[in-house]
Amino acid sequence: MSIGSSARSSGLEASGYPILGDAEFDFIRHVVRANAGIALGPNKRQLVQSRVARRLRELGMSSFEEYCQHVRESGPEELVALINALTTNVTSFFRENHHFEALASTMLPEAMARNAASRRIRIWSAGCSTGEEAYCIAMVAAEVMPLTPRWDLKILATDIDSNVIEQAERGIYPLERVATIPQSRLRRFFRRGTGPEAGYVRVRPEVAQLVTFRTLNLLAEWPMRGPFDVIFCRNVMIYFEQRTRERLIERFAQILAPGGYLCIGHSESIHGLSSPFKSVGQTIYQRVGEPRVR
Ligand SMILES: C[S@@+](CC[C@H](N)C(=O)[O-])C[C@H]1O[C@@H](n2cnc3c(N)ncnc32)[C@H](O)[C@@H]1O
Structure with missing residues (x-):
């Protein structure tokens, strides 16, 4: 799979891991912004790819296309899991004391x-x-x-x-x-x-x-x-x-x-x-x- 190409489609990487295509990346960004307010810029592609790939594995799915279809069809339950996967939870005791x-x-x-x-x-x-x-x-x-x-x-x-x-x-x-x-x-x-x-x-x-x-x-x-x-x-x-x-x-x-x-x-x-x-x-x-x- 060529990473350098400007338009990407979903598929499998040479390593066998699913690749996040443009349409699915845009869909996930849109859904997360509309529902959680979290704005994921184009530079967050790798983050989305790796975090959501974990969710694909949990569900036994092999492509982001299949996963996005699942998000569309299953409603709030999968939306919660998707948002959970994409939040950044860094924190610590007495941070900014x-x-x-x-x-x-x-x-x-x-x-x-x-x-x-x-x-x-x-x-x-x-x-x-x-x-x-x-x-x-x-x-x-x-x-x-x-x-x-x-x-x-x-x-x-x-x-x-x-x-x-x-x-x-x-x-x-x-x-x-x-x-x-x-x-x-x-x-x-x-x-x-x-x-x-x-x-x-x-x-x-x-x-x-x-x-x-x-x-x-x-x-x-x-x-x-x-x-x-x-x-x-x-x-x-x-x-x-x-x-x-x-x-x-x-x-x-x-x-x-x-x-x-x-x-x-x-x-x-x-x-x-x-x-x-x-x-x-x-x-x-x-x-x-x-x-x-x-
Ligand atoms: C980086 S942590 C900050 C934790 C803590 N406030 C601190 O400063 O250490 C950001 C938290 O905001 C939550 N978050 C993001 N979008 C949210 C939303 N729309 N509503 C409620 N919480 C949200 C994330 O789930 C995440 O746990």
């Missing part, structure tokens, strides 16, 4: 002052991947918030990818994933596995019970009403087109409490968007203005 420092020093104390009467605090990790971000929020909250009198603190953690949500809910991580967490935090918030779980840690129930994991497509209807005091949506919007980002920022503004915060990823910016946010730190934005009347 300045957000967690600001959560402890500013965002949570302000929310506690603002919500002193209701004693209710809501935080959303939107695009949470395998859960590290949400558990970090929970650890910081456990450190900062007094246990008595009790606060009604809930952390919602959502992702479009049902596989990562399953992993996140388990709360079990290999030791190397927590290697950078200081010993004091590790001892307080994780239980070390023994026997078949040796080499792993499990998030302690006191931390885990603060977090609710759900599958949610950010482009779809949101079942929750808010208001949230803090939203983390980090390293998610980089995969979206500008229009999708703008719409999402508007929706975040509507569901955030005035004075609430939005944290985004290091390579993301909402600069230049007309939105009710002011920049208050490195990739940290505060919602200004009055709440929208519902």
